[in-house]
Amino acid sequence: MLGRGKRLWSRSKRLKSSYDAVIIGGGLHGLATAYFLATRHGMNHVAVVEKRYIGFGGAGRNTAIVRANQRTQENLPLYKEALELWPVLTQELDFNLMFYNCGNLNLAHSEAALKAMRLQVASAQFHGIDSRLIDPKECKELVPALDVSDRLRYPIYGGMYHPPGGIVRHDAVVWGLASGASQKGVDIIQGVAVTGIGVQGGRITSVETDHGTITTPRVLNAAGAYAAAISCEMLGMRLPISVLTIQAMVTQPLKPILHHVISSGTYHCYANQTLKGEVATGAHMDPWPNYTTQCTAHYIKHQAEALTQLLPCLKGVKFMRAWAGLADMTPDMAPIIDGNDPVRGYYLDCGWGYFGFKSCVVTGKYLADFMASGVCPQILRPFTGRRFEQHRLMGETPALVHYSPDN
Ligand SMILES: Cc1cc2nc3c(=O)[nH]c(=O)nc-3n(C[C@H](O)[C@H](O)[C@H](O)COP(=O)(O)OP(=O)(O)OC[C@H]3O[C@@H](n4cnc5c(N)ncnc54)[C@H](O)[C@@H]3O)c2cc1C
16 A cells, blocks of 8 residues: 555554663664674664654765775775675575666776876775776767867866775665665664763763663764764864765756766766666765865856766756765775774774665675774774874875965
8 A cells, every 4th residue: 555565664653761882873774783693693673763854864865886996905806796795685684776887987087187097096006906097989889979189178087997886875775785784683773873972991881872872882973974983072082084065966858868877077077877768867976074065156156067078968957956974084095984983882883985876785785893892803903093103194186285264
């Protein structure tokens, strides 16, 4: 009967007074970790506490691009496994995550960009990831609608093609993980905000919420753009994270013209065509930290100009919807994944910037190992927050970035 469908996850009647672990944030990383705690470690006395509704944050706003061709030795193995996990998880959850491995084409618009790509391709290939450099003619063969002439403001010099990447339906990931975790007994509590974290003798003891206190020995801060504020305000731990807005939009539905994800750092534009025919496109971040999720005319104009330069056949096509979300940026564009330091039982998974969708499942899997055993898995160790004070920053971005109004 219409409107009486079976709920995907159970509505918990009330918040219990104690849990083995409390996860702050019903986003991608919080739900994935809860799912793996329950399925791999039998830890189902776990609550995911979400102040709005699951998927409210970046989880429900991202452009759903997944790929493994990152830049650095520390990041590549994580993202490689992440990409391999989508079909596995689809089977395991028995839930169609709509993984479409259509391939990613990242365009270069100068000799310098091609050189940087050559290094990135070599690093990816070293880790067994399919990534290659192609020339403008091959770019055109892959994406016939692409303008590879020298009429462009920034002509195309070549591209980095990564066949196994693509897109996954982001809402399906949220719903599938929530459903899987809930079936294993995890409580998914929506509309409840975490307002404080209790610590005694250097250990986590409780979590305060606007619906009461929960006693627990473990807390995971997976609050996305709000993770740094939570750490600072509730525990006095300052994290080097700036919060910036990313805007995105979709065009009206079109017949199929774009069969790959394309992106261009120079034009600050990435795009793919959804199964519904809309061209979904994301822009660069707003240039200074803020917490707004408002769209601006500037980016709508910018995207229209960039898209119609690269794909002239889109001239005259209308944008149908625009939206914005928040990105938690670290100076080296790599996340902070940490635990038990300096507070025993306090775990962090944040600073994902615009990479937090593609990485959520693999991170949840290893973070669950970490939280269940107390021992950080090897693959997560490079992401400790201590790297910033030890001057061991990663090179996921060509230059370290301090996001400020002066950018
Ligand atoms: C426009 C846009 C495009 C993007 N495109 C991509 C992409 O193509 N590929 C990619 O890999 N990544 C992309 N990202 C980034 C990705 O969406 C994020 O990195 C990812 O969502 C981070 O996941 P998370 O679980 O850490 O946080 P979120 O998904 O943001 O979840 C955090 C949750 O915590 C909740 N919360 C906050 N404070 C509290 C509190 N006090 N108590 C309880 N709950 C709280 C929030 O309501 C939220 O639901 C994009 C982001 C944006 C905005």
